Amino acid sequence: MRKMGWTSYLMGGHLILTFAGTLHAADTSYIAAVKADLAEFKTGAFTLSESNAWQRSQQASESDGTASLADFETFVKRKFRGTYILFTRLPDWKKNQIWQDYVSTGDLGGIRSNIYAARSKKDTTSQRSSLSNLPLDF
């Protein structure tokens, strides 16, 4: 059995001596979800109660905006009402870029700053700076 050595004495941790094989009060729905997920490697099928809160269908009531671009638009509208107005004015490829960035990083703060960046003069300048010998008002 794993040692609960001296490290447990610090950091406000407590020495735990109860190593019996009993299952303590964990979130049973989480454990059930993990077991169902794991079983799919053997059975090839994923079966879990629809009421289990650890699967996406149960998160749908409050979407996290990762499912699709349309879902992301709804999410931005709900979370950042003001910024959403700017978002709707962006071209589709920029919307898609911001959505992809959010999906990969999960950074809520990044949504707002990315939308501002996509709308800002800075963004235009940085695009222009890749070209040479063009007037500033190009």
Next chain:
Amino acid sequence: MNRFQALLGTCALVLASGSHANITRNLPLPSGNIDGNQIAQQVYFTNHFYAFDNFSIRQRGRTIAVLINRDSDGSVSRTAVERHLNNNYEEKAIKSRDLAIFRSGKLNGTGMLVTDYVDEDKSQSYMLWLPALRKIRRFAQPEHDQAWGGSVFTFGDVTLREPEHETHELLGVKKMRTCLGTIKELEAQPFRFVDRLPKRSCRHIDKDVYGLKSTTKFEDWWYDYRISYVDTESFADYRTVYFKDGEMIKIIDRDWGRVAESNVEDKRALFWKSWYGIDLTTGRESWAVIPQSVIAFNSDKDSRFWSERTLRRIKR
């Protein structure tokens, strides 16, 4: 029991350097058919941040990474930690250096510098700055199965376990189906150091993951085998489930993020957003949360930052 040694344990989650696996920063992405050993090597690469020259989890204003431990009786403890890793050493002897600094509680001001050497026969060097004594102490490498910081993670889980310590078998590829774990009572709650704790992460659902079964080579070990869910593109290991005598005994979930606007093209250039672990034999839970705003990578910090001098200058 050595009180000073105990301090080492608290650093492990944020110290993912140090080990002697024969895996270097030049490890290429696999092509064609991939086997269990190759996946294990890639997971090791990702978890040790080899895609970055240097990588920091710093303090930014009042925001900093925090480790939360929840006992089965519901009592909660927390610790704020800062961490800086340097993989970019031109010296042939040193592979990486990792500096951790505690920023809260009784350990406030304590620092630890871990040096990992290229020579596989040379063990890691651990230097610990003890602010109360204003002295540096050196220690040997801790045991793999040693719990750290009162958490459910072991040194093996977070840093010391190498691919060659286990045999690896690819179980197949499937979709990730469920959200990553959190301490349910604390989910999305306001919390010191991180402003507000995150909600459970369901971002990785429907991503393709390898099932990797890793059986330990150690005798009479605390687990027989573990099954990991490994992203087929980035090799981020989202979940690991441990088994002993056929029973599930522990789960560790890791939420990963990709560095935004990165000039690091490597798909394995990822960072930890959180670690969640539950020991099913005790009911204890641990949750480390790393806000994205405190992440910095490939900065122009001089290599001399990772030195005894920095340890001695830590303010309490």
